[in-house]
Amino acid sequence: MEIDHQKGSSQKVMDELTQTKTxxxxxxxxxxxxxxxxxxxxxxxxxxxxxxxxxGS
Incomplete structure (x- = not known):
């Protein structure tokens, strides 16, 4: 359960980084x-x- 939560959080961070780079x-x-x-x-x-x-010259 904890690993799935960390995986979801990591994916969210990666998505945000991709959006920021764009x-x-x-x-x-x-x-x-x-x-x-x-x-x-x-x-x-x-x-x-x-x-x-x-x-002018």
Whole structure:
């Protein structure tokens, strides 16, 4: 009986760890997408700044 309880508890912990890993994987993917998008914005801002500097010269 005790072994069955421990087995059930272990399975519950493993399921929770799997769910946690899935959540962290999703968060990691969102962070990487955000960084990629921010990089695109930085590039556009840099080009705009150069155009403004050229225009002002």
């Amino acid at each position: 959540l962290f994987d999703q968060v990691n993917e969102l962070i990487h997408k955000h960084i990629e998008e921010a990089s695109k914005v930085d590039t556009k801002l840099e080009k705009t700044n150069k155009q403004i500097e050229t225009y």
